[in-house]
Ligand SMILES: CC(=O)SCCNC(=O)CCNC(=O)[C@H](O)C(C)(C)COP(=O)(O)OP(=O)(O)OC[C@H]1O[C@@H](n2cnc3c(N)ncnc32)[C@H](O)[C@@H]1OP(=O)(O)O
């Protein structure tokens with residue numbers, strides 16, 4: 222080989238150290254050659270093997286090894302060298318997670334096939350994009366082509382072509398010397414010992430530590446937000462160290478113990494600097510003053526909150542929203558989280574959890590850390606990663622779309638080739654999806670560009686994206702695939718047909734062809750003007766003759782259910798478990814566009830109405846009453862056949878409403894009546910929100926009188942019981958048949 226890859230890696234490393242930046246080395250070509258070269262490099266570089274990680278399928282080097290699927294383990298950690306073996310596959314999410322973990326002065330190494338042919342090779346990740354009825358041959362290579370172009374175009378990236386022995390780019394940037402920065406100064410007044418602040422590396426970190434002082438008060442939540450490597454975990458660690466030295470008990474949680482490693486390191490350094498008498502272990506610190514810092518996995522931490530004075534949640538973006546909510550039971554709690562979270566850590570925190578935090582009893586103190594610590598500002602590898610994975614994609618600035626209305630916008634197909642050719646369009650569309658959706662991740666960029674089953678559509682105002690939707694073709698599956706699903710087999714994509722077939726036991730469901738709206742978002746500066754509805758209308762016009770139904774599935778909230786209902790989508794199912802990332806139950810909705818689609822919708826709507834009450838007293842017994850009301854309201858027009866209450870059941874119901882009867886003796890007929898009320902024309906009977914919530918909590922979810930009375934603000938269980946009877950009266954008036962009305966008359970005469 223002509224090029225001296227080892228010498229080059231040494232120069233890269235030297236330059237990286239000098240500038241406190243990272244460098245990226247691409248070893249392109251035969252896999253074995255790539256590993257041989259990498260091994261020689263690692264043998265030569267003055268980097269301890271303990272600080273190196275190989276992210277790839279096989280344990281081929283002496284260092285730590287992780288498969289790409291487990292790349293999350295590196296979130297929040299710091300490594301000198303990370304090598305990613307991309308020969309079998311490249312998962313964009315894994316790349317997003319590992320880039321931020323490489324230390325200033327460190328190297329990211331990519332082992333790839335020859336760059337010229339890489340985009341045309343189908344790898345393991347591409348196979349995951351081959352959603353039936355499509356095959357892997359239908360998957361294109363645009364994401365990798367774009368990735369290769371960015372590798373070639375960006376500074377700080379060396380590309381060695383192992384086949385030709387050629388150096389495609391040397392990656393050296395010859396940085397000018399930087400002025401050493403002044404150490405930050407402690408705030409004028411502070412509660413923590415001065416050493417806590419002396420250990421800080423930036424002014425932002427000082428501010429973050431100062432913010433954490435407020436946890437000495439009651440009912441306080443502090444949120445530290447930053448991009449990767451800005452020192453938020455370390456700030457939390459320094460504060461934890463100060464608290465433990467003062468004898469407080471600090472409970473630390475994170476997705477895994479390793480994610481909290483930096484936190485413990487800073488805490489133990491501070492405990493030592495303060496000369497505190499303490500026992501220090503990797504996941505536990507105990508001081509003679511009676512303080513402790515303990516790590517607990519999130520599931521255990523939730524049960525252990527009572528025993529702690531202060532709770533610190535590290536890498537909060539990577540935790541399910543439901544877990545974050547449970548952690549709010551702690552009075553004094555700090556969350557350290559990434560701003561975008563989109564690099565694969567998840568956006569549940571910012572898109573969903575923020576609202577819950579604001580509604581909680583905690584006073585919330587926010588603190589952002591901007592200045593990088595792990596590596597210098599302007600680090601070329603961060604710049605590259607942001608661009609290659611669109612980590613910093615943003616929707617257009619507000620002023621560009623502020624005047625958009627359904628009349629000013631054009632409907633536009635976002636063809637993958639157009640998106641590749643127009644970086645601004647791509648950034649705007651993708652930025653809108655990232656900002657609005659907690660689930661959008663780097664893999665979605667690859668899906669958008671390469672997946673054969675996906676389409677994107679937008680409304681543009683003056684050429685700027687103001688509303689965007691990601692659509693997936695579903696159904697139209699072969700009899701073999703359908704029976705495989707019916708018998709419990711897994712199928713990729715096809716979310717709606719899959720649930721309708723495998724869970725709801727409808728073998729014919731996947732025969733019809735549909736289009737699922739996977740995500741939809743309107744620019745925040747232009748919401749509630751009918752743009753989202755206009756986009757759905759355009760999509761319907763474009764696709765209605767080609768499919769049997771349009772559909773959607775999303776974390777159910779009353780507002781979103783109203784949005785879809787207004788656009789003629791009808792609920793047919795609600796998931797029986799909460800979504801990990803959003804903490805919500807998912808609603809599935811259909812808008813039929815053909816007779817076959819209508820038949821599919823109608824039978825599922827009828828089944829849904831029939832099973833809803835039983836679900837509510839079982840898997841959905843904790844469904845928020847307002848979501849339950851909105852879901853049933855979204856079934857619309859599927860009230861089903863006439864109510865089948867027996868004469869005696871009518872007497873029981875009317876007796877409880879108008880006479881001395883009791884709901885408790887026979888809740889069944891009340892349930893049927895209440896479900897009918899919700900699923901029927903909303904103008905038929907007029908009840909208050911509180912009465913409807915009472916129906917959900919007591920009649921459908923079978924909560925006991927005491928807790929219902931308490932939750933809905935009734936003075937006593939007696940008052941709550943009378944309120945239920947009163948609420949049932951108009952239902953008896955509207956739906957009751959002769960025996961019910963007889964009961965009513967009899968008591969009315971008294
Ligand atoms: C499959 C999925 O993608 S579901 C997730 C939908 N997307 C999101 O949640 C991302 C953030 N939200 C958004 O981008 C927008 O609010 C959208 C896409 C939901 C709606 O787009 P808009 O352009 O505002 O829609 P449009 O103006 O046609 O309809 C708005 C109506 O929908 C309802 N609505 C939509 N979202 C909400 C909400 N979060 N809370 C209350 N009502 C809501 C309301 O009835 C609202 O009317 P109002 O403002 O007069 O009360």
Ligand SMILES: Nc1ncnc2c1ncn2[C@@H]1O[C@H](COP(=O)(O)OP(=O)(O)OP(=O)(O)O)[C@@H](O)[C@H]1O
Pocket residue numbers: 296297298299321322324420421422426447448449450451452453454455456483487557559594595
């Ligand atoms: N005060 C400090 N003293 C010593 N090292 C620090 C300090 N603050 C940060 N660092 C170092 O900088 C790097 C990034 O810090 P830290 O892990 O706290 O940042 P982060 O914002 O939590 O990063 P991530 O998003 O990757 O979790 C780590 O290597 C850490 O050791």
